[in-house]
Amino acid sequence: MSVMDNQLSRRRFLQATAAVGAAVGLGGITAACSAVGTQGGTFNWMTWSDHYIDTQLKAIEDSDKIIANITPLEGNAEGFAKLKEVKGQLDMMSADALWVRDAYNKEGLIEPFDIEALTVAKDLYPFARKFEIWTTPEGYLGYPIGWSPIMIYYDPAKVSGSPDSWEVLLDPQYKGRIVVEHQPEEIVAYMARAAGFDTPYSLSDDQLATVRDLLLKLKPNILKFAGQATDTVNSLVSGEAWLATGNIGNEDRVKDANGPEIKGYVPKEGTVAWQDSEMIVKGGANEKLIKPFWEKAEVAENIAANFNAYGRPLFNEKAYKLLVDAGQKDKADRYHYNDAEEILSKAVLKGPGTSIDKSIQLFNEVFGA
Amino acid sequence: MAPFAPAAFVLVGLFFVPLTVMLAYSFWTTDASLHVVPVWTLQNYEHFFQNATYVRTLLKTLLMGVAVTATCLVMAFAVAYFLARYISRRWARLALLIIIVPFWSSYLLRVYSWQAILGEKGVINDVLMGLGVLSEPSRLFIYNDIGTYIVLTYVYLPFAILVLYSALDRFDFTQLTAAQDLGARPDQAFRHVLVPQIRAGIITAAILVLIPILGEYLTPSIVGGASGLLIANLISNFFTNALFSEGAAIGFMIVALVTLLLIAFRRYLRVEDVYARG
Numbered sequence: 001m002s003v004m005d006n007q008l009s010r011r012r013f014l015q016a017t018a019a020v021g022a023a024v025g026l027g028g029i030t031a032a033c034s035a036v037g038t039q040g041g042t043f044n045w046m047t048w049s050d051h052y053i054d055t056q057l058k059a060i061e062d063s064d065k066i067i068a069n070i071t072p073l074e075g076n077a078e079g080f081a082k083l084k085e086v087k088g089q090l091d092m093m094s095a096d097a098l099w100v101r102d103a104y105n106k107e108g109l110i111e112p113f114d115i116e117a118l119t120v121a122k123d124l125y126p127f128a129r130k131f132e133i134w135t136t137p138e139g140y141l142g143y144p145i146g147w148s149p150i151m152i153y154y155d156p157a158k159v160s161g162s163p164d165s166w167e168v169l170l171d172p173q174y175k176g177r178i179v180v181e182h183q184p185e186e187i188v189a190y191m192a193r194a195a196g197f198d199t200p201y202s203l204s205d206d207q208l209a210t211v212r213d214l215l216l217k218l219k220p221n222i223l224k225f226a227g228q229a230t231d232t233v234n235s236l237v238s239g240e241a242w243l244a245t246g247n248i249g250n251e252d253r254v255k256d257a258n259g260p261e262i263k264g265y266v267p268k269e270g271t272v273a274w275q276d277s278e279m280i281v282k283g284g285a286n287e288k289l290i291k292p293f294w295e296k297a298e299v300a301e302n303i304a305a306n307f308n309a310y311g312r313p314l315f316n317e318k319a320y321k322l323l324v325d326a327g328q329k330d331k332a333d334r335y336h337y338n339d340a341e342e343i344l345s346k347a348v349l350k351g352p353g354t355s356i357d358k359s360i361q362l363f364n365e366v367f368g369a
Numbered sequence: 370m371a372p373f374a375p376a377a378f379v380l381v382g383l384f385f386v387p388l389t390v391m392l393a394y395s396f397w398t399t400d401a402s403l404h405v406v407p408v409w410t411l412q413n414y415e416h417f418f419q420n421a422t423y424v425r426t427l428l429k430t431l432l433m434g435v436a437v438t439a440t441c442l443v444m445a446f447a448v449a450y451f452l453a454r455y456i457s458r459r460w461a462r463l464a465l466l467i468i469i470v471p472f473w474s475s476y477l478l479r480v481y482s483w484q485a486i487l488g489e490k491g492v493i494n495d496v497l498m499g500l501g502v503l504s505e506p507s508r509l510f511i512y513n514d515i516g517t518y519i520v521l522t523y524v525y526l527p528f529a530i531l532v533l534y535s536a537l538d539r540f541d542f543t544q545l546t547a548a549q550d551l552g553a554r555p556d557q558a559f560r561h562v563l564v565p566q567i568r569a570g571i572i573t574a575a576i577l578v579l580i581p582i583l584g585e586y587l588t589p590s591i592v593g594g595a596s597g598l599l600i601a602n603l604i605s606n607f608f609t610n611a612l613f614s615e616g617a618a619i620g621f622m623i624v625a626l627v628t629l630l631l632i633a634f635r636r637y638l639r640v641e642d643v644y645a646r647g
Contacts, residue, residue: 224595238488
């Protein structure tokens with residue numbers, strides 16, 4: 001093969017590569033933007049996996065031609081940072097409690113809306129349409145979805161007495177027997193609550209020093225950091241973990257997986273809680289699809305199914321009635337479905353604090369080598 | 370220059386530019402609203418060196434990498450030597466295929482499966498208790514540095530085997546016989562005849578194992594427990610909380626370490642070694 005042939009071949013190769021690249025790129029852009037017609041379209045949604053059920057999304061796609069293009073959401077801070085970068089490339093975003101007001105709305109990233117104008121919102125508990133933290137003169141900031149306090153679960157066959165405090169996590173007799181979810185800022189917040197601090201996401205240096213001592217006591221007791229809730233359940237089922245932190249409903253999840261009877265409680269010092277919502281992203285190219293999507297996705301039947309699928313309370317009152325009618329009152333009540341107002345008022349809601357940097361530094365200092 | 374344009378575009382656009390952005394981030398700060406503020410400062414690096422935990426964790430990561438690399442090289446050499454010398458090429462290829470079969474499944478799945486092997490109710494404990502070696506399940510094998518070491522060795526061993534087999538497959542084993550005919554002991558023949566000729570393969574295998582381990586995040590987070598975390602886990606804690614400046618600074622400490630290691634390796638890896646044998 002001559003040098004000329006070689007160059008020609010390379011040029012052709014580059015031309016072909018460029019053509020394929022352009023086609024792939026154009027296809028991706030087209031798919032991402034997708035023309036929004038009056039009959040539907042695709043919107044981009046960054047959310048947690050328990051905010052939807054695939055079959056329900058498919059049903060909405062079939063009936064209304066509204067397609068949700070979902071990007072997994074790892075956590076509040078990460079989602080916030082990503083939205084700041086991509087802005088209108090997303091149309092809908094999920095976030096917790098004070099993150100909605102103090103991060104997303106403060107940065108002007110979301111569009112307030114009139115929740116009372118949504119037909120489906122009438123299925124919500126009245127208080128869920130009036131959360132002070134999500135109410136602004138411009139409108140409501142988030143469509144309420146689910147909630148849970150962080151609880152401590154234990155296997156009564158292995159853990160002595162009836163613990164009611166965070167203190168049990170620091171007891172040396174449970175060395176290597178505790179599983180906590182891998183959320184460093186939350187683990188620091190738990191220990192802040194154990195110390196009696198009411199602002200676990202905005203800690204002073206003195207408070208952080210106290211929390212540091214508690215984290216040092218906690219460290220040898222931790223078996224592992226669970227990547228997801230199922231890891232926690234599996235550890236309790238196998239018996240390698242005797243204690244764990246988690247959301248409402250772990251008793252049933254462990255039992256359903258043929259594990260031991262475990263018990264759960266809200267620590268007497270108080271806990272933290274999450275309360276999540278969907279937000280409309282300001283400037284989202286497909287923003288007009290969001291409310292029609294909510295009208296279909298958030299109906300009580302779907303929320304009741306969501307409760308059964310993911311096992312934590314939600315803010316839809318009509319769904320509770322459906323669960324009662326279906327003979328599931330006992331389960332719904334055990335999950336405190338009806339007690340949101342009371343439980344959330346006693347907990348510290350998740351939010352962006354002023355000490356997140358120092359909290360992560362502290363966590364790393366304690367759990368590094 | 371034109372022939373290099375595509376490579377230059379890829380290298381500059383997809384490597385140097387993002388790396389430069391992260392380098393800049395590492396000298397900036399993150400404010401309470403999680404904004405990266407472009408104010409030049411050394412504080413992220415100062416914090417790394419002032420806080421013994423980060424230095425210790427980086428050194429621990431390096432130690433883990435060296436231990437796993439050494440283990441992989443020894444095990445891989447034994448396997449590759451056997452395949453190259455004592456097995457026909459057809460069967461050796463089949464064996465190599467079997468070795469790489471696990472790569473067809475997800476990395477995550479493979480690491481998770483080790484929980485079922487090393488855990489309290491895992492296969493190893495079952496066997497040891499069945500043999501009467503243990504009276505109750507041991508918690509020694511998982512959720513600590515030992516667990517991380519075992520699983521990292523498993524994950525990276527095939528890379529080392531493939532590279533070393535490739536090197537040994539081109540080696541003329543009659544040279545070992547000739548060396549011994551000329552009076553060399555087996556170990557002398559090994560050290561002075563075999564090793565120099567497969568040096569490029571050994572170093573390449575070491576690089577392929579050691580460098581990725583310095584950035585390993587998943588394995589320690591799944592089987593390392595609270596005490597088996599490596600430096601990438603600490604970096605991850607910053608990035609998942611949108612503290613990009615702090616994470617970038619520690620990330621660049623790994624980059625610096627990797628660069629130093631590559632320079633050190635390069636002294637022993639002549640480029641012509643790689644090409645000389647086609």
